[in-house]
Amino acid sequence: MIGLDRLSLNQMTVHRLSVAETADLCARHGIPAIGLWREPVAELGVRESAAAVRRAGLHVSSLCRGGFFTRADAAARRAAHEDNLAALEEAAALEADTLVLVSGGLVPGSRDLGLAQRMISDGIAALLPRAAELGVRLGVEPLHPMFCADRCAVNRLADALDLAGAFPASQVGVVIDSYHVWWDPRIGADVARAAGRIAGYQVCDWVVPLPADALLGRGHLGDGSIDFRALTGPVLDAGYAGYVEVEIMSEKVWDAPADQTAATVKDRFAAILG
Amino acid sequence: MIGLDRLSLNQMTVHRLSVAETADLCARHGIPAIGLWREPVAELGVRESAAAVRRAGLHVSSLCRGGFFTRADAAARRAAHEDNLAALEEAAALEADTLVLVSGGLVPGSRDLGLAQRMISDGIAALLPRAAELGVRLGVEPLHPMFCADRCAVNRLADALDLAGAFPASQVGVVIDSYHVWWDPRIGADVARAAGRIAGYQVCDWVVPLPADALLGRGHLGDGSIDFRALTGPVLDAGYAGYVEVEIMSEKVWDAPADQTAATVKDRFAAILG
Numbered sequence: 001m002i003g004l005d006r007l008s009l010n011q012m013t014v015h016r017l018s019v020a021e022t023a024d025l026c027a028r029h030g031i032p033a034i035g036l037w038r039e040p041v042a043e044l045g046v047r048e049s050a051a052a053v054r055r056a057g058l059h060v061s062s063l064c065r066g067g068f069f070t071r072a073d074a075a076a077r078r079a080a081h082e083d084n085l086a087a088l089e090e091a092a093a094l095e096a097d098t099l100v101l102v103s104g105g106l107v108p109g110s111r112d113l114g115l116a117q118r119m120i121s122d123g124i125a126a127l128l129p130r131a132a133e134l135g136v137r138l139g140v141e142p143l144h145p146m147f148c149a150d151r152c153a154v155n156r157l158a159d160a161l162d163l164a165g166a167f168p169a170s171q172v173g174v175v176i177d178s179y180h181v182w183w184d185p186r187i188g189a190d191v192a193r194a195a196g197r198i199a200g201y202q203v204c205d206w207v208v209p210l211p212a213d214a215l216l217g218r219g220h221l222g223d224g225s226i227d228f229r230a231l232t233g234p235v236l237d238a239g240y241a242g243y244v245e246v247e248i249m250s251e252k253v254w255d256a257p258a259d260q261t262a263a264t265v266k267d268r269f270a271a272i273l274g
Numbered sequence: 275m276i277g278l279d280r281l282s283l284n285q286m287t288v289h290r291l292s293v294a295e296t297a298d299l300c301a302r303h304g305i306p307a308i309g310l311w312r313e314p315v316a317e318l319g320v321r322e323s324a325a326a327v328r329r330a331g332l333h334v335s336s337l338c339r340g341g342f343f344t345r346a347d348a349a350a351r352r353a354a355h356e357d358n359l360a361a362l363e364e365a366a367a368l369e370a371d372t373l374v375l376v377s378g379g380l381v382p383g384s385r386d387l388g389l390a391q392r393m394i395s396d397g398i399a400a401l402l403p404r405a406a407e408l409g410v411r412l413g414v415e416p417l418h419p420m421f422c423a424d425r426c427a428v429n430r431l432a433d434a435l436d437l438a439g440a441f442p443a444s445q446v447g448v449v450i451d452s453y454h455v456w457w458d459p460r461i462g463a464d465v466a467r468a469a470g471r472i473a474g475y476q477v478c479d480w481v482v483p484l485p486a487d488a489l490l491g492r493g494h495l496g497d498g499s500i501d502f503r504a505l506t507g508p509v510l511d512a513g514y515a516g517y518v519e520v521e522i523m524s525e526k527v528w529d530a531p532a533d534q535t536a537a538t539v540k541d542r543f544a545a546i547l548g
Contacts, residue, residue: 111501113459146420148457149499150482159459183422185387185433208424212486225423227385 001232002244002273008061009265010035010202010247014258019049021258023056029262033059033243035202036094038087046093053094061243062139062175062200063087063096069123070104070116070153077123084127091136097242098139098199099131100175105150116153121163128171139175139199140164144183146214157181157190164197173199176235177247179206179218182226191234198240203228203273204248211251218250221268228272244273275506276518276547282335283539284309284476284521288532293323295532297330303536307333307517309476310368312361320367327368335517336413336449336474337361337370343397344378344390344427351397354378358401365410371516372413372473373405374449379424390427395437402445413449413473414438418457420488431455431464438471447473450509451521453480453492456500465508472514477502477547478522485525492522495542502546518547 009031011022019040026034034053041049041063053060066087071077091099103120106113124138131138142160143152154160157176164172174197181187183206191198205224210217221228232244246265253261283305285296293314300308308327315323315337327334340361345351365373377394380387398412405412416434417426428434431450438446448471455461457480465472479498484491495502506518520539527535 106499111499111504113457113501117459144420145418145457146484146488149480155457183387183419183429185391206423210420210488214420214484214488225380225385227387230385
């Protein structure tokens with residue numbers, strides 16, 4: 001179905017490693033691409049991070065993350081905009097395929113979902129001129145509905161597509177993460193509709209019971225509830241030709257030796273998506 | 275917007291009380307209706323429970339719950355069917371407006387959402403002859419997507435309506451619970467489409483952060499993220515004329531004195547939905 005030449009390791013899967021250590025890990029295991037996060041990139045420095053991944057021969061499939069557009073006052077919105085402009089620069093320096101956007105939840109002090117969604121749309125629009133100059137593509141990631149209140153008020157792929165659809169596909173795509181969308185019985189049709197807009201595809205499994213921090217209820221492919229072939233088929237049929245990122249947020253996975261994690265990532269990817 | 279004469283207290287809100295105690299509580303606070311659960315009803319006995327709520331002058335707005343149709347083998351499916359037939363008898367004896375159905379998650383050993391959904395539809399169909407004889411209306415309740423794997427593979431109102439739509443509206447309706455559907459930006463349009471099918475309306479708030487057991491992340495109206503007027507407007511516009519059940523699953527609410535809980539339920543209902 002899909003070869004290991006399209007595997008990317010998102011560094012969140014080996015959360016305790018630095019950018020340089022993660023890049024070395026990928027090189028050691030023959031993983032051709034990496035997904036990066038801004039905080040560890042900032043720790044090493046953007047230029048040094050770009051050099052580290054280039055030295056390791058890696059492609060950067062994504063940078064996480066910009067967004068968090070939903071703020072209660074103009075000053076906070078300006079600060080978020082400035083931070084997003086910085087994220088654009090970083091994504092350009094890293095030559096990342098996409099800057100992943102996590103949009104932000106309800107506006108503090110408000111229960112108005114429509115307001116949050118308009119603020120998200122406005123926030124994206126404000127980034128486009130600079131994103132175009134830098135050649136960075138934005139990827140709107142719908143997050144699971146359980147994160148609507150406090151993290152991301154864009155929760156189904158259908159809604160992310162409605163949002164992205166107001167902008168050129170070359171500038172604003174969507175990022176599909178199995179953890180967030182697998183439950184949706186309309187996901188196949190929505191993925192088909194996403195053709196030309198898929199800026200990233202991330203995979204990890206849904207493991208029950210959810211832990212206290214529902215962000216961390218994830219597992220290696222095959223350890224949970226998700227039918228990965230059923231989801232990946234439509235993604236490929238829609239023409240997605242980019243990397244497939246394995247991004248697992250899980251205390252258990254983080255506690256495992258990184259080389260064991262990388263080996264398991266490759267084994268499961270080959271067994272389930274190969 | 276909606277008067278206290280349409281308030282129903284779901285006994286799950288005062289989880290530590292018996293049916294008789296909950297009925298007395300409602301009578302004491304002038305709450306005209308009650309939502310019951312099968313386990314406490316069984317503890318007291320169905321006939322005795324029916325007598326207790328009648329003595330207290332209460333209408334039974336719902337009985338929770340039938341369903342759990344998704345089973346791995348024929349014997350387990352037969353057992354579920356028998357249990358659901360018993361639930362129908364209980365709903366009839368209690369003169370409940372609806373028997374709430376929680377459909378069941380993925381079939382054990384399977385990741386096939388479509389299989390789960392076909393099994394749910396088949397399970398409902400098998401109940402309809404007896405439900406018609408007893409005059410019991412079934413209410414399919416979509417549960418929040420975070421419960422898809424292990425509890426209920428019907429997660430959006432849109433999907434519950436597609437499922438219910440295969441059956442007569444007089445026999446199979448939908449139950450709308452604010453906790454499960456509030457995040458959905460299409461909920462207003464879906465509620466309008468539910469006209470004639472709304473078999474129950476339950477309210478409680480979404481409180482972050484979610485606790486370890488995400489079933490219990492609920493609070494009194496006004497303590498969380500939900501815009502209740504925005505959701506209730508479409509429910510009323512769709513012609514729903516039944517009771518509005520306050521159903522709060524929360525250790526904190528359960529630990530409060532029941533009379534205090536009942537008073538808060540009334541106050542918030544009047545303040546937010548009045």
